[in-house]
Amino acid sequence: MVRCKRASDAALRDLARRAVEQVADPELPVLTIADLGVLRDVTVRDGRVEVVITPTYSGCPAMDLIEVEVARALDRAGISESRVRTALSPAWTTDWISEEGRRKLQESGIAPPRPGAAGRALFGRHAVCCPRCGSASTRLLSEFGSTACKALWRCDACREPFEYFKCY
Numbered sequence: 001m002v003r004c005k006r007a008s009d010a011a012l013r014d015l016a017r018r019a020v021e022q023v024a025d026p027e028l029p030v031l032t033i034a035d036l037g038v039l040r041d042v043t044v045r046d047g048r049v050e051v052v053i054t055p056t057y058s059g060c061p062a063m064d065l066i067e068v069e070v071a072r073a074l075d076r077a078g079i080s081e082s083r084v085r086t087a088l089s090p091a092w093t094t095d096w097i098s099e100e101g102r103r104k105l106q107e108s109g110i111a112p113p114r115p116g117a118a119g120r121a122l123f124g125r126h127a128v129c130c131p132r133c134g135s136a137s138t139r140l141l142s143e144f145g146s147t148a149c150k151a152l153w154r155c156d157a158c159r160e161p162f163e164y165f166k167c168y
């Protein structure tokens, strides 16, 4: 049987990485899964690509969709031998959101979680700053915003409601 010449594992890994890091988060389309830190690893063994993702929280309904989108992105890049693995440990924390990801959140009017805030009880412990005017005079309106991953807050200074990406 004739085997087609394959790209080296390193080249294949680069190709796969570039393809999957463009995948947008279904709940926060301004962010890619790379920005969020959901994309953990891309490895290649014997020409077979494995992509490891960690859900932002267990039971996040968006995760099935991310798996589908990752598989689709690999397919578009011409990579057929691949699998997507979900790693639940270590658990995702908001500390994994990249600087770029925090900047994009802020620009889209969602208060980014503070670095290092993960794991601590959030509400009441430290201020959430308004992404529009920067005021720390804000209050929690609802634990749940447009998606379960976000809480709804309101700024007392500019009186605008805004969403806060919750820490886990």
Ligand SMILES: [Zn+2]
Residues within 6 Å of the ligand: 130, 131, 132, 133, 134, 135, 155, 156, 157, 158, 159, 160
């Ligand atoms: Zn404000």
